[in-house]
Amino acid sequence: MTEHMPQEDAKTPNADMQHHIQSQLPAQELFSALGQSLQPDLLVHALTHRSFAHEHEGLPTNERLEFLGDAVLELVSTETLYKIHPDMNEGQLAKMRAKAVSEESLSAIARTKLHLGQYILLGHGEEESGGADKDSILCDTVEALIGAVFVEHGIDGARATVHQLIDDTLAEVATEGPALDWKTSVTVKAHQLGFGDPTYRMSVSGPEYAQVFTADLILTGTESVIGQGQASSKRKAQLVAAEAGWKALDDSETVKQLKREVSTI
Structure with missing residues (x-):
């Protein structure tokens, strides 16, 4: 029982x-x-x-x-x-x-x-x-x-x-x-394309009892945000941003823009 x-x-x-x-x-x-x-x-x-x-x-x-x-x-x-x-x-x-x-x-x-x-x-x-x-x-x-x-x-x-x-x-x-595993996957894809590691710039808004975390995903050596995520925790926001970034790297124009940024920084 x-x-x-x-x-x-x-x-x-x-x-x-x-x-x-x-x-x-x-x-x-x-x-x-x-x-x-x-x-x-x-x-x-x-x-x-x-x-x-x-x-x-x-x-x-x-x-x-x-x-x-x-x-x-x-x-x-x-x-x-x-x-x-x-x-x-x-x-x-x-x-x-x-x-x-x-x-x-x-x-x-x-x-x-x-x-x-x-x-x-x-x-x-x-x-x-x-x-x-x-x-x-x-x-x-x-x-x-x-x-x-x-x-x-x-x-x-x-x-x-x-x-x-x-x-x-x-x-x-x-x-x-x-x-x-979006975070690992976006790192692997970025390296395959010749870019540096992803970094996540974090910000938080809202009252203490209902905070909203925002993560902006930027590849080291570039300036553009390629993925953004908002969620109730830092980890979840980064996962959403990683997924968006992984998908963004499938776009040839986005990749070209990132490569131009690398060459001018």
């Missing part, structure tokens, strides 16, 4: 607010997509973005569940890749896992499998700015739901949910080539 974790020890939210939220959620559709049901209070907890919690005193955010779900997701995806790719080394497996559980992949799952944007509880400002379709919020909420499934159903239930959500993605990433 699976040993379940105890329920979260966060403050009990206002009963009227909790009941109202629960009554508005078409939970059965979401449970079907997850392959598991959740207690109403735990479901609300998993769907509560910090912007909503800040506007409704007593509601806990989903950040602790997100932290837990991230660990469960990494464990199950690692276990799966280890079993189905016995011929691959650690580095290859790590790249595949990183791609499969990336913000890009999880936000796509949130949109196509869970239709999650309609369920997420957002504050007015975040909702008005399109928060229900932001990759970062969708990704975090998927992880929070996985964490909630683990809390209620233990590792066996969480494993089943993770398989239902990401097995298709795990199969796809094995065929994606450079997409598994």
Whole structure:
């Protein structure tokens, strides 16, 4: 028998607010997509973005569940890749896992499998700015739901949910080539074309609780930005910029311009 974790020890939210939220959620559709049901209070907890919690005193955010779900997701995806790719080394497996559980992949799952944007509880400002379709919020909420499934159903239930959500993605990433490691791939391509290493010029904007990192990719010895990425973390922004830069180096005019810059610097 699976040993379940105890329920979260966060403050009990206002009963009227909790009941109202629960009554508005078409939970059965979401449970079907997850392959598991959740207690109403735990479901609300998993769907509560910090912007909503800040506007409704007593509601806990989903950040602790997100932290837990991230660990469960990494464990199950690692276990799966280890079993189905016995011929691959650690580095290859790590790249595949990183791609499969990336913000890009999880936000796509949130949109196509869970239709999650309609369920997420957002504050007015975040909702008005399109928060229900932001990759970062969708990704975090998927992880929070996985964490909630683990809390209620233990590792066996969480494993089943993770398989239902990401097995298709795990199969796809094995065929994606450079997409598994954009930063390495853009470096290799730049060297093949005779350029120096990529460098990432970073900037950050927005309030402390919702910072946006911007990465501008420039090849050493040149001046032009060949790729730009924006994301909720420095690493993710650099990955987006690396992908854009890798694709830019397929353009012959861009390469010619870069070579002119090298010759004049």
